[in-house]
Amino acid sequence: xxxxxxxxxxxxxxxxxxxxxxxxxxxxxxxxxxxxxxxxxxxxxxxxxxxxxxxxxxxxxxxxxxxxxxxxxxxxxxxxxxxxxxxxxxxxxxxxxxxxxxxxxxxxxxxxxxxxxxxxxxxxxxxxxxxxxxxxxxxxxxxxxxxxxxxxxxxxxxxxxxxxxxxxxxxxxxxxxxxxxxxxxxxxxxxxxxxxxx
Amino acid sequence: xxxxxxxxxxxxxxxxxxxxxxxxxxxxxxxxxxxxxxxxxxxxxxxxxxxxxxxxxxxxxxxxxxxxxxxxxxxxxxxxxxxxxxxxxxxxxxxxxxxxxxxxxxxxxxxxxxxxxxxxxxxxxxxxxxxxxxxxxxxxxxxxxxxxxxxxxxxxxxxxxxxxxxxxxxxxxxxxxxxxxxxxxxxxxxxxxxxxxx
Numbered sequence: 243x244x245x246x247x248x249x250x251x252x253x254x255x256x257x258x259x260x261x262x263x264x265x266x267x268x269x270x271x272x273x274x275x276x277x278x279x280x281x282x283x284x285x286x287x288x289x290x291x292x293x294x295x296x297x298x299x300x301x302x303x304x305x306x307x308x309x310x311x312x313x314x315x316x317x318x319x320x321x322x323x324x325x326x327x328x329x330x331x332x333x334x335x336x337x338x339x340x341x342x343x344x345x346x347x348x349x350x351x352x353x354x355x356x357x358x359x360x361x362x363x364x365x366x367x368x369x370x371x372x373x374x375x376x377x378x379x380x381x382x383x384x385x386x387x388x389x390x391x392x393x394x395x396x397x398x399x400x401x402x403x404x405x406x407x408x409x410x411x412x413x414x415x416x417x418x419x420x421x422x423x424x425x426x427x428x429x430x431x432x433x434x435x436x437x438x439x440x
Numbered sequence: 441x442x443x444x445x446x447x448x449x450x451x452x453x454x455x456x457x458x459x460x461x462x463x464x465x466x467x468x469x470x471x472x473x474x475x476x477x478x479x480x481x482x483x484x485x486x487x488x489x490x491x492x493x494x495x496x497x498x499x500x501x502x503x504x505x506x507x508x509x510x511x512x513x514x515x516x517x518x519x520x521x522x523x524x525x526x527x528x529x530x531x532x533x534x535x536x537x538x539x540x541x542x543x544x545x546x547x548x549x550x551x552x553x554x555x556x557x558x559x560x561x562x563x564x565x566x567x568x569x570x571x572x573x574x575x576x577x578x579x580x581x582x583x584x585x586x587x588x589x590x591x592x593x594x595x596x597x598x599x600x601x602x603x604x605x606x607x608x609x610x611x612x613x614x615x616x617x618x619x620x621x622x623x624x625x626x627x628x629x630x631x632x633x634x635x636x637x638x
Binding site: 254255256259260262263264266275277288289290291292293295359360361362377378379380389390391392393394396397418419420421422423424425428 | 452453454457458460461462464473475486487488489490491493557558559560575576577578587588589590591592594595616617618619620621622623626
């Protein structure tokens with residue numbers, strides 16, 4: 243599985259790196275997540291400078307595409323030169339996003355008739371696009387999913403893992419990352435939340 | 441508050457970046473977390489190349505120092521040229537670590553008589569240092585704390601925030617990052633876990 247974690251200038255570290263770290267736990271099953279950026283280097287919302295691992299166009303061939311969020315997403319949402327590089331298709335790809343990443347998915351027409359999750363700040367902008375925003379950490383329909391709140395990233399990752407690798411591999415990968423002493427309950431909660439959407 | 445998130449070659453992205461993202465939510469209260477590295481550039485366990493924001497010695501003057509983990513920590517634990525650059529003091533600093541970061545804290549003599557948390561893989565190495573490892577996501581004594589499991593990072597961050605900024609600011613910062621629709625329960629669980637240690 244090739245996974246594009248879409249990461250734009252001003253990105254929120256939590257969104258991109260939690261998904262990146264969790265999905266790469268499936269390396270033994272042939273999964274490879276890449277920080278995928280519109281330019282060679284990007285700087286995060288807190289000033290962290292990072293080398294992108296794949297160009298934006300990589301997403302078009304990826305099996306899974308996740309939209310992270312950030313403080314410049316409204317600009318990016320109106321930048322056709324950037325968004326025009328993305329040619330995604332939920333018929334052949336799992337596509338997810340969280341927080342302001344949901345806004346980019348809305349702009350790309352990926353959320354028509356799909357109830358969506360996002361953060362409190364982004365909510366009015368997503369609603370302006372005609373999307374029904376719900377008060378939940380996670381929702382999905384078919385191959386399209388959204389999550390709301392930085393720390394909802396494990397839900398989005400668990401959904402992609404469960405859809406793409408099945409329950410046994412997903413449970414094993416999440417179990418490793420879960421807090422010690424709470425592992426079973428932690429993994430159960432993630433899986434119980436996303437399973438109805440799989 | 442100046443915060444050093446110690447990040448070594450081969451680092452685990454979850455540990456360093458969850459703490460980094462959460463603690464920087466206290467910017468409005470004058471908190472600034474920095475990815476603090478032994479060399480100018482570091483590459484993560486999954487191949488992510490990143491520019492460090494502060495040199496290792498920054499930790500010696502920081503108010504809060506957090507040890508992330510990674511796949512090369514055993515080598516670093518035996519590298520006196522690297523660890524010798526750290527002169528930390530829990531009498532004047534909050535010091536925390538998670539997973540293999542706990543091993544570095546043990547090597548630096550920061551965990552004497554303090555029950556410690558770490559991940560399942562690192563546990564035997566920490567025990568070899570004479571440390572009592574407990575089956576819990578988080579533990580602290582005075583100004584020294586440890587956590588076990590990548591996704592225990594929010595506990596470690598919540599502890600540092602609660603100790604340094606008080607409950608109101610901590611609750612507000614964590615609330616923003618928590619999953620939508622679960623925010624109160626999520627923040628309560630974090631605070632309930634770390635409060636007995638504060």
